[in-house]
Amino acid sequence: xxxxxxxxxxxAAHGMTLLLEVxxxxxxxxxxxxxxxxxxxxxxxxxxxxxADDVRIPALRGLGLPAVLIGSPGEARDFSTVSTDDAAVxxxxxxxxxxxxxxxxxxxxxxxEFRHTGERTAxxxxxxxxxxxxxxxxxGDYTAESGDRGxxxxxxxxxxxxxxxxxxxxxxxxxTGLATVRAAGLDVPGDLALLAWDDSVQCQLTVPPLTAMSHxxxxxxxxxxxxxxxxxxxxxxxxxxxxxxxxxxRGSTASRWTVVGDPRRALxxxx
Numbered sequence: 001x002x003x004x005x006x007x008x009x010x011x012a013a014h015g016m017t018l019l020l021e022v023x024x025x026x027x028x029x030x031x032x033x034x035x036x037x038x039x040x041x042x043x044x045x046x047x048x049x050x051x052a053d054d055v056r057i058p059a060l061r062g063l064g065l066p067a068v069l070i071g072s073p074g075e076a077r078d079f080s081t082v083s084t085d086d087a088a089v090x091x092x093x094x095x096x097x098x099x100x101x102x103x104x105x106x107x108x109x110x111x112x113e114f115r116h117t118g119e120r121t122a123x124x125x126x127x128x129x130x131x132x133x134x135x136x137x138x139x140g141d142y143t144a145e146s147g148d149r150g151x152x153x154x155x156x157x158x159x160x161x162x163x164x165x166x167x168x169x170x171x172x173x174x175x176t177g178l179a180t181v182r183a184a185g186l187d188v189p190g191d192l193a194l195l196a197w198d199d200s201v202q203c204q205l206t207v208p209p210l211t212a213m214s215h216x217x218x219x220x221x222x223x224x225x226x227x228x229x230x231x232x233x234x235x236x237x238x239x240x241x242x243x244x245x246x247x248x249x250r251g252s253t254a255s256r257w258t259v260v261g262d263p264r265r266a267l268x269x270x271x
Contacts (some may be wrong), residue, residue, distance in 0.1 A: 005222020007046065009267060014229060016043070026051070030059040037063040044228050046070060048130065050115045068227045071116045073239060080237045082224050085244060086116065089213055090123035092247045093195060096211070098131040100255050102165040102193060105133060108140045108150035110169040120169065120197075132172025136161065140173055147173030151180040165193040167254070173199040174210055178252065193253040215245045 008018045019042065023029045033056070036042035044066035047056060057076050060067045069081045097105060107124065110117045124135050138145035138153050147168060154163055166181075170172035174196035181192055188194055188208060198202055199212035220242045227240055 002217035003221040003224075006218040006223075007225045008221075010222050010225035010229070025056050030056055033059055033063055033065055035220050037065045043232050044068070046224050046228055050074070050076075051113050052115055052118065054115075066228070066231045068224060068231060070125050070224060073114055078237065080227050080239070082220070082232050082240045082242055083226050084215070084220075084242050086120050087123040087126070089197070089245050090120060091127040092198075093213070094124065094127040094131060094133060096247055096249065096253065097165050097167075097193065097195070098133060098165035100165075100193065100253060103133050104136070104162045104163075105165045105167060106136045106138060106150075106154045106163045106256060107167040108138050108141075108147060108154075108169060108173050111141050112139050117169070124167075135167075136163065140169065142170045142172060142174050144176040151177040155181070155184055155186075163192070165195065167195045167197065169197045171196045171198040171210070171212065174212070175202055175206060178206055178210065188252050189254050193251055199248060204250070206252075208254070211250045211253040212248055213245040214248045216243045219243050 002120070004018070005018070011018050021032055023032055024073055025073045033045065036045070042065075045060070046068050047060070048070045050057075050069055050071045052074075054076075057069075057079075061078070067079055071077060071081065071083050073079060073081045107121075109121065112118065121135075121137055124137075127133075128135050136154075138150040140150050141175060148174065151166065154161075154166055157163070164178060168177055174194060178194055181188055181194065186192055194210060196210050196212040200216040203210040203212045223242050227238070230238070
């Protein structure tokens with residue numbers, strides 16, 4: 001809703017209104033685009049959660065409906081985009097965990113079909129290799145249920161995997177994961193450190209508070225709306241960078257570990 005507020009307020013300042021319509025899947029969304037393009041009320045669209053082979057992209061081209069993509073453009077180089085630097089975010093998360101001695105980390109990701117999920121995975125792999133860290137990825141879908149399920153999978157394999165930290169691709173999965181870890185009788189961060197890609201008030205109110213990446217979500221909405229306004233005004237396509245998220249350390253990754261020996265080949269022991 002913070003994102004929507006940023007979009008809404010920016011468009012309203014230019015005499016435009018944001019229209020939201022709930023659809024079941026990508027095919028239904030394409031049908032909506034066709035209906036919008038046939039009328040004269042909709043000037044353009046903001047497209048989120050872009051997939052690797054996204055049927056919405058060729059549909060928008062064919063309809064001539066102005067659009068802005070949220071995320072990297074991939075092969076869609078004819079569309080303007082707004083994105084954050086996921087590689088920089090992954091690097092900051094890996095550095096934070098590495099400094100605390102973690103060398104085997106699990107990640108509960110978003111849906112693999114989303115382009116940004118694959119980009120995050122590649123960024124984590126590269127950053128982790130640089131510090132001798134291993135990332136095990138379990139696919140989630142941003143829901144509380146998948147946060148619980150993924151965390152249970154990590155806990156079940158932990159005796160042999162040696163995972164000491166879990167990264168969640170959003171706050172909802174992280175908050176649920178924290179409850180699952182504590183219900184299993186484990187201490188956070190003593191037994192497992194937890195970190196969320198997205199921050200929220202709920203992350204700050206958990207016990208312990210969750211370390212998270214703080215995004216200015218409203219500003220992201222403002223950037224998205226401005227990009228769309230530029231497209232509607234006939235400006236050349238451009239790839240915009242939204243404000244970079246900042247890692248906010250909290251109790252869920254407090255330093256309870258110490259690195260022994262060469263940090264690239266370190267054992268992790270209790271401090």
